[in-house]
Amino acid sequence: MRKKLLAAPYTVWSVAFILIPLAMVFYYGLTDETGAFTLENIAAIATAEHSKALWLSLLLSLISTIICFFLAYPLAMILCRMQVNQHKFIVFIFILPMWMNFLLRTLAWQTLLEKSGVINNILSFFHLPTQNLINTPGAIVLGMVYNFLPFMILPIYNSLTKIDPNVINAAHDLGANNFQTLLKIIFPLSLPGVVSGITMVFVPSLTTFAISTMLGGSKILLIGNVIEQEFTQASNWHLGSGLSIVLMIFIILNMVLNTAFDKEGEGNVI
Amino acid sequence: MSTKLIDLQHITKSYDSNVILDDMNLYIRENEFLTLLGPSGCGKTTTLRIIGGFEKPDSGVVLFDGKDITNLPPNKRQLNTVFQKYALFTHMTIAENIAFGLKIKGKSKSYIQDKIKYALKLVNLDGFENRMPDSLSGGQQQRIAIARAIVNEPKVLLLDEPLGALDLKLRQDMQYELIRLKNELGITFIYVTHDQEEALTMSDTIVVMNQGYIQQIGTPEKIYNEPENAFVADFIGDSNIIDGIMVQDELVEILGAKFACVDKGFGSNKPVDVVIRPEDVDLVKPEEGTIQGVVTHIIFKGVHYEMEVSANGYDWLVQSTDMFPVGTKVGIKIDPFDIQIMNKPESEDEEAIAIDA
Numbered sequence: 234m235r236k237k238l239l240a241a242p243y244t245v246w247s248v249a250f251i252l253i254p255l256a257m258v259f260y261y262g263l264t265d266e267t268g269a270f271t272l273e274n275i276a277a278i279a280t281a282e283h284s285k286a287l288w289l290s291l292l293l294s295l296i297s298t299i300i301c302f303f304l305a306y307p308l309a310m311i312l313c314r315m316q317v318n319q320h321k322f323i324v325f326i327f328i329l330p331m332w333m334n335f336l337l338r339t340l341a342w343q344t345l346l347e348k349s350g351v352i353n354n355i356l357s358f359f360h361l362p363t364q365n366l367i368n369t370p371g372a373i374v375l376g377m378v379y380n381f382l383p384f385m386i387l388p389i390y391n392s393l394t395k396i397d398p399n400v401i402n403a404a405h406d407l408g409a410n411n412f413q414t415l416l417k418i419i420f421p422l423s424l425p426g427v428v429s430g431i432t433m434v435f436v437p438s439l440t441t442f443a444i445s446t447m448l449g450g451s452k453i454l455l456i457g458n459v460i461e462q463e464f465t466q467a468s469n470w471h472l473g474s475g476l477s478i479v480l481m482i483f484i485i486l487n488m489v490l491n492t493a494f495d496k497e498g499e500g501n502v503i
Numbered sequence: 504m505s506t507k508l509i510d511l512q513h514i515t516k517s518y519d520s521n522v523i524l525d526d527m528n529l530y531i532r533e534n535e536f537l538t539l540l541g542p543s544g545c546g547k548t549t550t551l552r553i554i555g556g557f558e559k560p561d562s563g564v565v566l567f568d569g570k571d572i573t574n575l576p577p578n579k580r581q582l583n584t585v586f587q588k589y590a591l592f593t594h595m596t597i598a599e600n601i602a603f604g605l606k607i608k609g610k611s612k613s614y615i616q617d618k619i620k621y622a623l624k625l626v627n628l629d630g631f632e633n634r635m636p637d638s639l640s641g642g643q644q645q646r647i648a649i650a651r652a653i654v655n656e657p658k659v660l661l662l663d664e665p666l667g668a669l670d671l672k673l674r675q676d677m678q679y680e681l682i683r684l685k686n687e688l689g690i691t692f693i694y695v696t697h698d699q700e701e702a703l704t705m706s707d708t709i710v711v712m713n714q715g716y717i718q719q720i721g722t723p724e725k726i727y728n729e730p731e732n733a734f735v736a737d738f739i740g741d742s743n744i745i746d747g748i749m750v751q752d753e754l755v756e757i758l759g760a761k762f763a764c765v766d767k768g769f770g771s772n773k774p775v776d777v778v779i780r781p782e783d784v785d786l787v788k789p790e791e792g793t794i795q796g797v798v799t800h801i802i803f804k805g806v807h808y809e810m811e812v813s814a815n816g817y818d819w820l821v822q823s824t825d826m827f828p829v830g831t832k833v834g835i836k837i838d839p840f841d842i843q844i845m846n847k848p849e850s851e852d853e854e855a856i857a858i859d860a
Contacts, residue, residue: 400593
């Protein structure tokens, strides 16, 4: 009884802020203005404008995730090999930007990349041609990588530190060179960290609208922007919810993948 | 005796300002079961890691079959290691674990299959091919680790406290199994342990180490019966280490009484350390003993009783199958060949070693 009482705040919280909103999204997504059941809002993803935004979102998130992975993995390995004092400091440096507001950080990139921004000023100072940096897919990817990179580094770093150094020694001992050891021992053993890193970068990248608004202008619409506009500008909650449900399907797919790999990492699949 | 297979010459190794090994010289013969024995921090594991190639000595050379392998990485050495906590690849099946080294070497599938079967049979774990390491007990995992190492047909097998994590019964079983494996395979074993009983049971040669120095090298019998200094005597089994004076050849004075012994050449009236094993102290009727004392403690140990006898100001540790209740007046008698005489440490270094022990 006591335990149930203690759990009450969390129950209220989950019902009020998770279950009810979710139920409302499904209600709006599956009905039209009159309240009648319809799949139109979900089918709306097939229209040229929406599917283009969805594919672009998937593509840019995928690219950001891949870039994050290739930046984070070597870094996590270097961190792992450092002495305790040193690696704590470096991890701290990577977490430090997260103490600043996410929007503020993205805004800073805007100032850097603008037509008359810092980077172009430096270029013109050296009489080099100015570049069109902002409002490009590249700028959005940069924003995603910059903001979400720590979420890739930390889980990989965590899973790497869990590997017994003697397991790596054993691989060398059995004749494997550094590359073979990385490929056959270190990477497979760090897979749970890699998969959760991928989820933690891919999911927020896929759903973001702030980064694409600030660094992509209004020229490049991601699925996040489309949904946001349906709610704020078009006031079409039904369509917005419908598209959200579609997006959720992709996120759930990613989660399923994550659990499957995590189980394997724990050695439960025999 | 056969040739030197591994030869360590003037090996020195330190971490920061800690000297782990200081000018160490040691050779290992082919087909030998050699044990590096010592307390933690004595440099035994570092020695093994230098032989395995996981550490580089600050100075000195490692010769393998006459060739300098000091700077050769571990994957190029003709030896394999069994690690303390098994270090199995948890993401692979048992068969994949055992096949790892063979696959790297590019052996054929049928050869690998045969080898897996052979190795599992050798360690008494037939049919475990498709199990995962996590589903095995500690002893089974250790046997897989050994199987994984020996399928590569190394010339030398390095074992770093491989039985440390197992319980007593299992440890004893594994000791016999290791001896059997060594005899069947005919390869050289270099074994690291801090357990003196393990060392005495399995080894051809024991190297007793302390604080980066080799204290004594010898057969188990020699190490046990004729320790060269107080550290070895104290570390290998229980012993009574008493200050004595060598009166003349074959006569030593301890605690005010003269005992006949078999040692010669120490000079006359020279201070020495006298080592007497507890099982070598004979308790007799007071009038028959060289010195007399009183039993102060007694513990039943299964095979024997362990007693403390206070005599001439020293508490003697005595092991006997006969029981003498606390308070009994007894005589102490020692056969001459059971008295081991050792020189007192001369240098301060040796002194430090003796005191630390």
